Amino acid sequence: MVKYVFKRLALSVLTLFIVITIVFVLLRQMPIEGYFDNFEKLSEAQINVKLANLGLTKPIPAQLWDFYAKLFQGDFGTSTRYSVGTSIAGIIAQKAPLSIQMGLMSMALSLLMGIPLGAAMARSKNKFWDKFGTVFIVFINAVPAAVYYIFIQLYGTDWMHISLLFDRTNWITWILPVFSMSLGSTASYAMWLRRYMLDEINKDYVRLARAKGVVSQKIMMRHVFRNAFVPMIQYIPASILYTISGSIYIESLYSVPGMGGLLVDVIGRQDNPMVQTLVMLYSAIGIIGMLLGDLLMAVIDPRISFVKKEGAR
């Protein structure tokens, strides 16, 4: 197991390295106009001075070398365009907690809503809860999030008599953003849990348990639910880690000063050091989240093992 983890981590570092290098090179292909607010008004000399200051006049391999040399000293650099001169670690440390807090709250809420909904749907196939849940899932999956987020904001704030914008100190303004954020994952938790539970319900051991006369409630909780939840547990660590990235829509609709949209924003402003750091952060989160998910699944369900996988067939 330990060997397997190390092997995967080593491979992840390689992947990360390639991703960052590609992004680094791509960023250097961006138009140089993007580095200036008033490109037309500047003389050529001024432009060259600024580009030299940004370290963009050197050949790309040399820039790449400088970047990695700094990175290995634990220096992520400073923002060049977004908030000039501020250390990137500082910016992230300032913005991330709010996004994480909001993300965790919405995740807890979606688990709290999605799991009972999914379980109710599986238990009452083709009855009220199943139909209700199906309509909900179809709606959430089919309608673009931007649309229903806007409507929730519009009518929610009207109904609760609060301002359209988020205020960190006023807990009432947390409700709508957290609720809207949780809807998407509520639908997917409910959909998958229903699917997995129905698969389990049709299995022989459930039939046996029923034949033995085990109470239906107990079959559902002890047998079906526990087995059905295993494939879902895989995505939980990644979801927890990804809360750091925030939600672009929610944070821009409610003006939440979090991480959502930060990446898009800094790409738009061509703040290269920040783009690189954020890409690195998100890629690492994705890779680690996947690894943790696999490990968690193996821990929860002893039948799953990654070590023997290569030997099969």
Place this chain on the structure above:
Amino acid sequence: MLSLFEGRKRRVEDNISAAIQGAPSQEIDKSLFAPAQYDEQASEKTGFSNYSYWRSTFNVFFHNRMAITLLTVLALVLLFTFIQPYLPGQYEANTVYNNPVTGMQLQNQSPSLTTTYITVPEGTLLMGSAIDDNWYAVTNVALTLKARQAFTLLEYGEDWCKIEYNGVVGYVKNNFQTKLKLPADPTATPYESKSNFPISVYEEPVDYTNGGEPLYAEKASLRETGDGKVITIKETALHSIPSENPFLFGTNNIGQDLWARVWSGTRTSLWIGFVVAFFEAFIGIIVGVVWGYVRRLDRLITEVYNVLDNIPTTIILILISYIMRPGIRTLIFAMSLTRWLGMARFIRNQIVIIRDRDYNLASRCLGTGSVRIMMRNLLPYLVSVIMLRMALAIPGAIGSEVFITYIGLGLPVDVPSLGNLINEGRKLISSASLRYQLFFPAIVLSIITISFYIIGNAFADAADPKNHL
């Protein structure tokens, strides 16, 4: 097991005896029991079933009433987006419309305003003048007082005050906009008053204007009474534009027809959806099948996938819009370039599940080539899941166009799409009377995406042979 066999044997015997008893008088045809001769043609005869995969698929699909309804809706919407520009009385999507009399842009005219702004009863006297052969510009503003012009206030009211100026008796609005100057006890009339702003004096305590601008009525319902006045000869609808063709969805904030824009946008979005979904499926299926089936490439493609998946889409979108001119083609290219990844991974996972099933092993042992196995053994098995993914790819592409517009990388405003219409509408939501500019595109978008989603699911169910009867 034995008892089961006994049971069946007994049942067969019962049946035979029942048959004999039921038809005792009939002679048994002896020739039926004669031993058969060897016949080469008869030995070639095999069991025959008229099962056809696609016929059964469509059969099951057409029994799903919900899906059929939505398919009809979708087909009508699709048809309508194409014939809409050729219908009579349509406006242009990108033309800014002005009020023909005042020359002002017809900004933010909500749909209810452009059809019938207000209805006036028969016999109402209005100021009116003909603007062309069929339309009159009418208003019930008798005169407009300059700012700080003193007048006599005859009767005080919460909404309307009766005033007299220069021998003319009329009504002025009493609200925060007119800011009438009032004494401590405003009901102790009459007294001298004035307003700090220019104010309109109406003939009746009712406003027959479009925020001060004249309204329009058809000639047929009016009669001229001389000195620039008209009287309505029947109950008359006043319009905010001198035209029979209202702006069905109103106008946007620069005076463009929202109805035309919504349909033009639907056309654009559907086109983007179809093309992107096609490329997504095309590239995704090819890569996914190779990735899943060819073991030697699995490691390599997985690593390439991990790398590509971690490169932010935004960087690619920005770079492409920098290299190419912004427009529909660029957007389609950029979206196709990024969206096939998910499809490829999905197909790969499906292929991995079935690639080592016994029928494929048998095929391989018989020496079937890889390409033939992929085309003949693997892909037909996946038709239903691929169909589902493709049907979902269309609303997915439309939704991601909305997202791309939202982060500011979408189509320019002069190429209406549902994405940029929603984005334009979103900016106006703080004002309740302008929310219709968000509602209309959002509703059309939702109808389209939900229809595709449900039809896709129904078709995937139908394409699964397990559901065939």
